[in-house]
Amino acid sequence: MTLSSPLSTSQANRKRKLSVSDHEQDPILKRRNAKGNPSLRVEIPTASQLQESAYSDVESGVSGADSLFDDIFDDISFEVGEDIVTTSTATTGLNTSLDSSRPIQLPSISPGALPPSLIPSAPAVRSLRSLSSRPSRPSQPHHDPNGTPSDTPSSPKEFPIPGLFFNPSILIPQELASEVVEFCMKTYFSGRNANVNQVMLFGRSPTSSSTPAVPASRPSPSSTKLKENEDDDTDSQGYSGLPPILQTLLSHISTLLLPHLPPTVHSLYFPTAAATATSAPATCSSLSPPLTTTRTTRTIPPTSSTQSTPSPNLNRARQAIINLYHPGEGITPHVDLLRRFGDGIVGVSFGSGCVMEFRRVGDHPHDGLGDSEISESYAVPSGAGSSRGSNGSSDGLDDAYDLYLPERSVLAMSGDARYKWTHGIPRRKWDCVEEDGEGGVDNVVVGVDTGGCPGDGELLKDTNDDSGSGGRSSRGTWLERGTRLSITFRFLLPGAEIVGEED
Ligand SMILES: O=C(O)CCC(=O)C(=O)O
Ligand SMILES: [Fe+2]
Structure with a gap:
């Protein structure tokens, strides 16, 4: 079986072909980049049952930022007969031009032995001051090849992009974070996947057991080692196919966000039969009961519209994309693939914080609308790299906002944030953040300009001070990035599912 996909549709019209072999034994596909770049691993249900239609939506896609990947992603070859297909993460814009003076070493993982940088720090990240294990400040952070020109950090302020939810006080529990990592x-x-830095997992929709719209997904190889839900990969919402630990994570995110999101928004991310009870379609009656926790912690009473508007994501299959970033790596600004994923994208940072940059999608019709690969689309935002300031936009917002995402924090995007703004992570090893005031939730919401902190001379922190702070200045604090793992959940749009039969 051969699947064709415009993995990159460059102006030079180079098209990359993805060939996926039938392989009965292993649902994991690995694409290999001959240039040895960090690779992506796609885990999908039952490779032997893939159908061409699975990728039909990207056959003719055009990426607005495709040229970014051309040199790296020139001629991908896919090995038929392997159980895994790998490729460069240029696909997703993950930085592959790493600092050669700092060899990347993927930690070897043994049970109970996490790489230090991925062991979640014990104290909750309530304040930037409490961030743990910061080495001495960088010598010349603004000269870091992975960095960007220096500038001053922005003042902390309310994050204004509609549809973007982020609250740094909402953190995944430490224990769960450790398990997930x-x-x-x-x-x-790890092991033979030491060069992999992105994995995509596909779940089944709640109705797939009766409606083969979404294929079966065999449990991940290690799911049998998990303590909970060992024999059942279906969660309380009826979603299945994802590893149980990720479903546990989803349940926690749902519970954490419930008091903070309007019901309609919450049900976008976590559709349940109960959330749409009033007008739920008949198929909902077959769903498992909603999470009980969601009933007890809700502080925002449901509105009538909530009761009468089914979540568009009800019964849709979820995808989980797992990205591993070494210090200095990032992800190109992009809008997640429009034709593959629905509204409502939620993700968690593990192991390290980082700055995420949000840029308004430009007026050009292709901005943010292209497909560069099977999972992502990238946009060249209007005014990318531009400084803040009034731009005369009708909504009064600037074109650029930066947000520091502490480890274990949750980010949710819907509406404008999902469709009208790109998100990306700058490729640098240090982020400059700024606090505001003396503590409290608001103080942890920090803004970071694309440039970062002032230069060395302006840092107040003593060079020899290894007290844990990365260096402070009157205008900001340098935070060194560790190895970061992010897990992002998205819903597959109708027709975008990978179609197949259950095992
Ligand atoms: O690493 C992150 O938090 C973002 C990942 C992302 O945007 C993506 O995979 O589409
Ligand atoms: Fe994304």
Whole structure:
């Protein structure tokens, strides 16, 4: 079986072909980049049952930023007969031009032994001051080849992009974070997958057992080692196919966000039969009961519209994309693939914080609308790299906002944030953040300009001070990035599912 996909549709019209072999034994596909770049691993249900239609939506896609990948992603070859297909993460814009003076070493993971940088720090990240294990400040951070020109950090302020939810006080529990990281590192990023830095997992929709719209997904190889839900990969919402630990993570995110999101928004990310009870379609009656926790912590009473508007994501299959970033790596600004994923994208940072940059998608009709690969689309935003300031936009917002995402924090994007703004992570090893005031939740919401902190001379921190702070200045604090793992959940749009039969 051969699947064709415009992995990159460059102006030179180079098209990359993805050939996926039938392989009965292993649902994991690995694409290999001959240039040895960090690779991506796609885990999908039952490779032997893939159908061409699975990727039909990207056959003619055009990426607005495709040229970014051309030199790296020139001629991908896919090995038929392997159970895994790998490729460069240029696909997703993950930085592949790493600092050669700092060899990347994927930690070897043994049970209970996480790489230090991925062991979640014990104290909750309530304040930037409490961020743990910061080495001495960088010598010349603004000269870091992975960095960007220096500038001053922005003042902390309310994050204004509609549809973007982020609250740094909402953190995944430490214990769960550790389990998730350990599972992911062991399962997806170690051993023969040492060069992999992205994995995509596809779940089944709640109705797939009766409606074969979404294929079966065999449990991940290590799922049998998990303590909970060992024999059942279906969660309380009826979603299945994802490793149980990720479903546990989803349940926690749902519970954490419930008091903070309007019901309609919450049900976008976590559709349940109950959330749409009033007008739920008949198929909902077959769903498992909603999470009980969601009933007890809700502080925002449901509105009538909530009761009467089914979540568009109800019964859609979820995809989990897991990205591993070494210090200095990032992801190119992009809008997640429009034709593949629905509204409502939620992700968690593990192991390290980083700055995420949001840029308004430009007026050009292709901005943010192209497909560069099977999972992502990239946009060249209007005014990319531009400084803040009034731009005369009708909504009064600037074109650029930066946000520091502490480890274990949750980011949710819907509406404008999902469709009208790109998100990306700058490729640098240090982020400059700024606090505001003396603590409290608001103080942890920090803005970071694309440039970062002032230069060395302006840092107040003593060079020899290894007290844990990365260096402070009157205008900001340098935070060194560690190895970061992110897990992002998205819903597959109708027709975008990978179609197949259950095992
Ligand atoms: O690493 C992250 O938090 C973002 C990942 C992302 O945007 C993506 O995979 O589409
Ligand atoms: Fe994304």
